[in-house]
Amino acid sequence: MYLSRGVAPTLSGTRIELQPIAADHASALFEIWTHPAVAPWLDTPPLASVRDAEQLITLLLQMGKEEESLRWSITLPDGEIIGSCGYNQWQLPGAYRGEIGCELSPSCWGQGYMREALGLVLDFGFGTMGLNRIEALCHPGNIRAHGLFKALNFSQEGLLRQYRHTxxxxxxxxLYALLRNEK
Structure with missing residues (x-):
């Protein structure tokens, strides 16, 4: 539909670019995904090595080919990878909704990079994918994520009790959500 051979398109912003996640991003993403300020908020098994990150990326790429997930690496103009974001899942007929996820290197927090990245992801979801509703799930204690979603005009719809097993x-x-007509 909007994927070329199962690969997400490159999306360009003002200060960042979203590149399709790739195996050669594993080392940089491993550093972010295992950072003590980031890892507790992720809904993934702990990663012990760059090889684990490569395997996770392989899984994400396979899910992309099956149109079950879309993941981008967030890059600066010099090519530095500072995080990742994308659609964890989506459903079109019968729902037209998707769920986003994201993480950013703590060295880049508070600079508007994730807000810009998710703006691109939201535009892609509403415009290209045809979604009507985009959801975001975050830990109740993740104050930064709560602030980000509110800044992007998401509404907090509630608390899903014992939703994840860790x-x-x-x-x-x-649970946060944004409707197409609210963007």
Missing amino acids: ASGFQDVS
Whole structure:
């Protein structure tokens, strides 16, 4: 539909570019995904090595080919990878909704990079994919994520109790949503 051979298109912003996630991004993403300020908020098994990150990227690429997931690496003009974002899942007929996820290197927090990246992801979802509703789930204690989604005009719709199971047990998540006509 909007993927070329199962690969997400490159999306360009003012200060960043979203490049389709690739195996050669594993080392940079491993550093971000395992950072002590980022890892606790991720809904993924802990990564022990760059090889684990490569395997996760391989899985994400396979899911992209099956149109089950879309993931981009967030890059600066010099090519530095500072995070990733995309659609964890979506459903078109019968729902026209998708769920986004994101993470950013703490060295880039507070500079508007993720807001710009998710703006591109939202435009792609509403415009190209034809979504009507985009959701975001985050841990109730992730204050930065709550602020980001509110800044992007998402509405907090509620708390999903014991929604995820993690190594530390069941975890609640906050549900945010943005409708096409609210962007």
